[in-house]
Amino acid sequence: MARVTIFPLAGAVLYPGLQLPLHIFEPRYRAMVSDALARDRLIGMIQPQRPAEGAALYTVGCLGRIGDVEALEDGRFNIVLEGETRFRVLRELTVTTPFRQVEAQLLSDNNDEVLAPIERASFEREARRFADAQGYVVDWDQVGRLDDLSLINGVSQIAPFDPAAKQALLEASGLGARCELLVQLMQFFGRTSGDDDEDGATLQ
Structure with missing residues (x-):
């Protein structure tokens, strides 16, 4: 403690x-x-x-x-x-x-955890859809060079979701679970584009 x-x-x-x-x-x-x-x-x-x-x-x-x-x-x-x-x-x-x-x-986290190739590919595909829907400009070559942990945690930290969604990502147990939840949130918020701009602006 x-x-x-x-x-x-x-x-x-x-x-x-x-x-x-x-x-x-x-x-x-x-x-x-x-x-x-x-x-x-x-x-x-x-x-x-x-x-x-x-x-x-x-x-x-x-x-x-x-x-x-x-x-x-x-x-x-x-x-x-x-x-x-x-x-x-x-x-x-x-x-x-x-x-x-x-x-x-x-809390002890396993920082050596990696995604299965299909999980990584599914995440990047959904991230591209989400970025396009939000009008974000992303260097996808640079994204492709990130390790799984940096990618999933990095997107979780900066994504323009509401505080409750961001909290759920932080509490997710393990990289795979956080990745799965992140994909679900991008799908949900992608359908409600524009509703969470104000919440997203609180990140800094």
Whole structure:
């Protein structure tokens, strides 16, 4: 078990091995970053179940380590979080800090898992359809060079889905299950194109 300082932010989901750029401007989260920099540089990204002060949290988030950091003169920060491991919230702690903290269980993921060739081909085919429907310009040659883990987690992190869908992807157990769910979500959101642009804009 671990004590984790958390940053609840709807629509922002981090995965192990990936990066998430963040602009920190609220006083409590500036204090959170300052505290993390003075200790272990670790912050837990997790989504609230609704966008309200003190809202209940989803049960699974991802622990990130502060990599690049730019401290601005007015006290704001630009940081890049580097995903390390998913965690499951066991309970929220009573604290005196302006930022929230939880007791969490760190989850062990198999980062060596790969997709079957037919799974990879099916995913890339659906991703092309989805990108075309959304009007995205994609370098498919570069996509083809990505390993399975980077591809599936990367698309899961940046896809313009609503917070509940992004949470379901984060909670999916294993790369194959996440890939299957991602295909289903692309099919669903592809049919409702344009409804989730506002949610997608919250990623950074």
